Amino acid sequence: MQAIHGRALVVDCSTGTAEPFPILPAVSAAVLGGAGLASWLLLRFAPPRVDAWAPENPFVLAAGPFIGTGLTTSSKLAIATTSPQTGFIGDSLTSSYLALVLRRTGFDALVVVGRAPRWSVLFVDDDQVRLLPAEHLLGRDPEETTATLRSELGRDIRVAAIGRAGERLVRYAAVVNDGRLAGRTGPGAVLGAKRIKAIAVRGTGRFPAVADPDGVHRAARQLATRSLGPETAKYRELGTVANLAFFSRLGVLPTRNFQAGSFPAAEALSGERLVTQHRADRQACAACTVGCEHHFRTSDGGPATTVRLEYETLFALGSLCGIEDPNVVLRAAALCDRYGMDAISAGGTIAWAMECVERGVPLPGSPDEWPRFGDGASLLRTLEAIGERRGPLGDLLAEGSRRAAAIIGQGSEAWAMHVKGLELPGYHPKRLRAMALGFAVTPRGACHNRTSAYEIDFSEDAPASAERIAQATARSEDRSALLDALPLCKFLRHCFDNFFVEAASLVRLVTGLSCDADELQRTGERIVTLKKLFNLRQGWTRSDDTLPPRLLSPNGIDPAELDRLIRAYYRVRGWAADGSIPPERLRDLGLESLLDSVSIGS
Amino acid sequence: MTSFPCRRTTLARHSSDELGLLATGRSRIHTSSVTGHEDQSDVSTMTRETTCHRVELYGLPAVIAGRRTLEVAGTTLAELASALVVACPRLAGPVIDPATGWLNRGYVFVVDGRFTRDPATALEAASEILLVAAQAGG
Numbered sequence: 001m002q003a004i005h006g007r008a009l010v011v012d013c014s015t016g017t018a019e020p021f022p023i024l025p026a027v028s029a030a031v032l033g034g035a036g037l038a039s040w041l042l043l044r045f046a047p048p049r050v051d052a053w054a055p056e057n058p059f060v061l062a063a064g065p066f067i068g069t070g071l072t073t074s075s076k077l078a079i080a081t082t083s084p085q086t087g088f089i090g091d092s093l094t095s096s097y098l099a100l101v102l103r104r105t106g107f108d109a110l111v112v113v114g115r116a117p118r119w120s121v122l123f124v125d126d127d128q129v130r131l132l133p134a135e136h137l138l139g140r141d142p143e144e145t146t147a148t149l150r151s152e153l154g155r156d157i158r159v160a161a162i163g164r165a166g167e168r169l170v171r172y173a174a175v176v177n178d179g180r181l182a183g184r185t186g187p188g189a190v191l192g193a194k195r196i197k198a199i200a201v202r203g204t205g206r207f208p209a210v211a212d213p214d215g216v217h218r219a220a221r222q223l224a225t226r227s228l229g230p231e232t233a234k235y236r237e238l239g240t241v242a243n244l245a246f247f248s249r250l251g252v253l254p255t256r257n258f259q260a261g262s263f264p265a266a267e268a269l270s271g272e273r274l275v276t277q278h279r280a281d282r283q284a285c286a287a288c289t290v291g292c293e294h295h296f297r298t299s300d301g302g303p304a305t306t307v308r309l310e311y312e313t314l315f316a317l318g319s320l321c322g323i324e325d326p327n328v329v330l331r332a333a334a335l336c337d338r339y340g341m342d343a344i345s346a347g348g349t350i351a352w353a354m355e356c357v358e359r360g361v362p363l364p365g366s367p368d369e370w371p372r373f374g375d376g377a378s379l380l381r382t383l384e385a386i387g388e389r390r391g392p393l394g395d396l397l398a399e400g401s402r403r404a405a406a407i408i409g410q411g412s413e414a415w416a417m418h419v420k421g422l423e424l425p426g427y428h429p430k431r432l433r434a435m436a437l438g439f440a441v442t443p444r445g446a447c448h449n450r451t452s453a454y455e456i457d458f459s460e461d462a463p464a465s466a467e468r469i470a471q472a473t474a475r476s477e478d479r480s481a482l483l484d485a486l487p488l489c490k491f492l493r494h495c496f497d498n499f500f501v502e503a504a505s506l507v508r509l510v511t512g513l514s515c516d517a518d519e520l521q522r523t524g525e526r527i528v529t530l531k532k533l534f535n536l537r538q539g540w541t542r543s544d545d546t547l548p549p550r551l552l553s554p555n556g557i558d559p560a561e562l563d564r565l566i567r568a569y570y571r572v573r574g575w576a577a578d579g580s581i582p583p584e585r586l587r588d589l590g591l592e593s594l595l596d597s598v599s600i601g602s
Numbered sequence: 603m604t605s606f607p608c609r610r611t612t613l614a615r616h617s618s619d620e621l622g623l624l625a626t627g628r629s630r631i632h633t634s635s636v637t638g639h640e641d642q643s644d645v646s647t648m649t650r651e652t653t654c655h656r657v658e659l660y661g662l663p664a665v666i667a668g669r670r671t672l673e674v675a676g677t678t679l680a681e682l683a684s685a686l687v688v689a690c691p692r693l694a695g696p697v698i699d700p701a702t703g704w705l706n707r708g709y710v711f712v713v714d715g716r717f718t719r720d721p722a723t724a725l726e727a728a729s730e731i732l733l734v735a736a737q738a739g740g
Binding site: 230242245246267271272276312425426449452462491 | 658
């Protein structure tokens with residue numbers, strides 16, 4: 001197989017040792033790279049039932065075969081670790097130049113285990129590894145940290161850093177690089193637990209050779225051209241903030257902690273309004289022709305703030321918290337970036353707290369400090385308290401909505417809007433059956449990205465039967481897993497007429513593997529299965545695949561219907577009725593070496 | 603409602619709301635005759651009833667038009683798309699293919715909650731029609 005190095009770098013921060021770990025060609029062919037390789041390495045290096053805070057919990061950064069090939073949007077890194085929020089697999093994707101330099105170190109992946117004896121910077125300088133003191137970086141936000149390290153170590157390094165939220169083990173802390181956040185599932189908190197303030201990488205070697213350089217070059221040009229077509233216009237022209245007004249109109253915009261699906265002030269927060277009244281500029285990730293990253297500036301006369309904003313941040317810090325003022329949302333988004341926090345979980349946890357206050361359930365600390373729906377000042381104040389873990393309220397909410405509700409009790413678990421401990425993103429699933437199923441079953445927890453199942457609900461021929469919804473959801477999940485393994489950005493998904501067929505052609509050109517569409521679909525399924533295997537080993541049970549009580553109500557989703565959907569999904573996957581994976585299914589997918597993962601978990 | 607010789611150029615008109623007003627309603631324009639003559643021999647065509655649909659625009663179409671809604675006439679989505687270009691010529695290109703008069707691949711209609719790119723979709727008088735990006739979601 002071409003376009004890979006065939007080895008990972010394993011660093012033990014406790015001992016200060018580093019050594020290469022061979023990745024056999026069969027493994028690379030089976031999982032490709034990115035999220036597939038990261039999931040495989042996590043399973044390989046994590047002990048069963050490992051705690052997220054434990055030194056033994058691996059933190060994996062993995063590149064994919066498409067990185068450095070010139071294929072647009074391919075400069076993405078996958079992160080996998082045990083999530084401090086869910087206790088299950090925490091995988092995040094981030095686009096950056098870091099992906100490019102990591103590939104040039106001669107390694108396909110970096111596996112970090114152990115805990116540094118003191119705060120450190122892990123510096124991978126081609127094949128040399130050092131742990132550098134990081135005390136002088138503590139308290140600095142990711143952007144400052146990056147600037148400092150580049151001035152100290154050279155402009156040719158790239159950095160992934162955590163902010164104060166990661167230092168303070170906020171469970172949804174992000175890893176930040178090039179201004180992009182890998183936030184979901186809290187990988188920044190795992191780095192914090194390892195006392196790693198930042199990972200700095202210098203790679204000066206060559207990218208591994210591709211199988212057909214001329215063919216890849218032609219394919220890259222064609223894909224770049226297609227990436228500029230109407231299929232991506234939404235992302236180029238407005239970005240994902242365009243979703244908000246439309247979602248409110250459809251009744252699927254989570255509002256006031258999912259108490260409603262439409263926000264009366266949606267127009268004020270709409271992407272159309274932001275673009276016409278707050279737009280600052282537009283940028284692109286490394287090696288990307290789409291350029292979906294829209295920056296917006298405040299206009300309220302306060303300290304000028306310009307920040308990248310996406311739909312998920314907009315809904316989570318806007319309608320979910322009842323906030324009507326776009327300037328407040330922009331300032332809140334900037335705080336999340338500065339502290340290095342996942343905005344969805346931050347907003348979701350604060351919205352839970354707001355509902356506690358609304359219902360008269362007391363929170364710790366002074367009532368003057370409690371957050372309230374629609375109160376922008378209280379939102380900003382609470383975000384700072386969380387980022388600092390300041391006071392009993394900040395400390396409580398830094399735990400996320402599931403744990404905070406368990407601590408507060410008084411029935412507040414009923415409005416803690418999470419699946420497996422991960423707060424729901426911006427799709428009210430009451431009217432979206434495929435998305436509801438996707439939220440319930442995806443190994444990561446409540447995630448829209450790993451299934452893209454909303455597309456099924458929003459399609460021309462939306463299926464009606466449980467079996468067809470389950471089939472479509474599983475196939476969409478497989479496609480997402482494959483995109484994350486190549487990697488390619490999901491915003492390209494509509495640029496393909498037949499994704500698996502065309503992706504197989506690209507894989508053949510890049511890697512030389514003689515794969516077809518069916519094999520690639522199986523690769524996607526294999527990666528999803530790896531993630532599920534990790535969860536099984538962590539103690540997953542059937543009861544983990546569900547939705548928050550609020551959604552399973554007479555006015556929401558019929559629990560019996562959700563159960564039918566989940567059982568249909570298990571059947572489509574070839575899993576047992578209790579969601580476990582039969583040995584023969586693992587053998588079908590070439591994962592027989594991982595058979596013991598199932599029994600260990602149980 | 604029946605077939606009619608829709609004079610879209612005269613029926614298509616902008617609504618008064620500026621971008622920033624969330625429109626949810628519809629309006630109907632009943633013209634007993636847009637030509638001034640009714641064909642008494644054919645019930646299916648004599649009414650000449652034209653329904654003016656309020657099309658809600660989301661995303662780039664709204665930004666281009668500078669408003670949330672456009673009111674245009676049509677009995678099918680194909681007619682509606684053509685009428686939209688007449689009402690807002692700047693939609694031609696970014697949203698509607700000038701060569702075909704139909705939506706380019708980036709856009710889709712939502713008619714009464716159903717996503718569709720079928721130009722033959724018949725419109726009812728009370729149809730709620732949204733024009734949105736085909737890439738719904740993030």
